[in-house]
Amino acid sequence: MTEIDGRRLRGAASRRVVLANAVDIASVEGLDGLSIGRLATAARVSKSGVATLFGTKERLQLATVEAASQRFRETVLEPARARPRGIRRIVALLDAWIAYSRDRVFPGGCFFNTAVADFDAKPGPVRDAIADALESWNGYLRFSLGYAVELGELDADADAAQLAFEFTALLESANSRSVMTGSNEPYRLARRALVSRLLAVGADLDVLRPLAEHGD
Template sequence: MTTRDGRLARGDRTRAAVLDTAVVLATKDGLDGLSLGQVAEALQISKSALFAHWRSKEELQLATIERAREQWLEQVISPALREPRGVRRLWALHQRRIAFYAGAVLPGGCFFATAEFEFNARPGPIRDRFAEILTDWLALIERLAREAIEVGELRPDTDPALLAYESEALGLAAVMQSRLIHAASVYDHALRSMRDRLRALSTDPDLIKEPS
């Protein structure tokens, strides 16, 4: 039993290392360019060792998407949700997103921005999964906006869906432009634009602090 548990633990560590590497590679070379051979070479392990976990390129791609989603939850969503319910939580979500990009966690900036552009015109399970994740992400921002309205921190006439769209547009523009032009100014603009928008909608603008 102990031997079997040890093998399972090693297998889990291998799987985690492979998927973390796959997320990084996909932001540089594209998710479509991701292959078992490419990941095996990056980790300096045999390609055959990976077949125990994924039997096809598509299986690896879908697993990589899920690992990127978990990373986003760990580093962006969960910390933001620890902020007080209302407009500060909504602001924290945007700040955490920009901080993730500015921290160069991934060499390509954002797994989802890169891969969604890559697959948005390709019907199939990968595109469908990206559509689900984007829908869930926008729904989260909308929910936080509705909560801020309910607690009286955003004006009652605030449109949660429009605010979610604006937040997503700012984040997407920031990560794409930051790869080509002066990143610090791009991130600053993304933060200040959202700050000004939230302050304009807030019943107490002082709840929204200056970007740090």
């Protein structure tokens, strides 16, 4: 039994190492750029070891999407949840998302921007997993905005779904432009636009200062 448990522990550790490399590679080269040989070299494990862990390329891609989702949750969502629900949590979410992209938590910027470019027109389980991850983020942002409306921190007629769409578009554009140019200026422009939009729907400027005054 001890020997079996030891093998399981080693297998779980190998899986974590391989997936850590997989998400980094896919953020730059896309999920279609993943291969057993490429990962074996990057993770310094055998090809047969990678094949045993995942079996097929599709299973590897699905596991990579889930690993990327977990890294995103740990980097963006969980720290923001320490803030009170409402506008303060929204500010924390937006600020954390910008930091996640700016600090290259994934070497290629936002993992999901790259994944969408690979799979937006390719139906199947991998596309569905990417779509679910994106909807999870968008839905949480939408819910948080709706809660701020309910609390009276945003105007009663503010459209949470519309705001979530606009904010996501701004963040994704800032990520793409920064990755392309190597400049942080897109993040500063995104912050300015996010603050302006929140002010337009009744947010308190003092609460927005952590988002507005970050130097990037």
